[in-house]
């Protein structure tokens with residue numbers, strides 16, 4: 186099975202999962218979006234209102250800010266994988282409970298193994314705690330460290346930075362460092378950049394029209 190197929194199969198399992206109570210109130214599960222060969226994986230907390238409606242991660246206000254942050258790092262959504270520690274919305278956007286995090290972890294682990302990213306960026310304390318238990322985000326944000334076979338960079342949650350203006354310069358600076366950190370991670374892991382082939386928009390058997398300069 187290809188990595189794409191494995192991710193699709195996982196998304197199918199997540200959509201009918203009943204491993205925790207969050208399935209009782211979910212409208213749509215949110216398995217995460219992005220290519221199966223993404224070099225960077227962002228892991229947030231859990232779906233909010235809009236994500237639960239649409240089935241996609243970070244599509245509300247925090248998502249708009251995340252788009253700005255990605256631009257700061259010179260990447261677009263279609264180059265990275267964006268997911269969450271829990272795949273179904275905690276009612277009223279409450280914090281996910283330990284048993285919900287534990288129940289959903291097998292899906293996140295399977296996604297990480299399948300995508301095998303060079304870097305995992307944790308957004309907020311719940312995903313940071315999975316990789317760096319007991320750490321304090323205010324002291325280690327933006328710092329890349331090796332955790333197992335890959336690198337982890339803890340960052341503030343975009344929603345936190347939206348609500349606390351004082352965090353905004355830090356999160357912007359942390360995202361601006363990502364390209365250098367990716368190069369560092371690639372070198373340390375002996376990996377090359379994933380070069381994406383640009384899809385031709387010209388119909389098959391038809392040469393792209395040369396635009397006149399005049």
Ligand code: URA
Nearest residue numbers: 229230231232242243
């Ligand atoms: N906040 C998250 O942590 N994840 C989402 O998908 C949306 C908002």
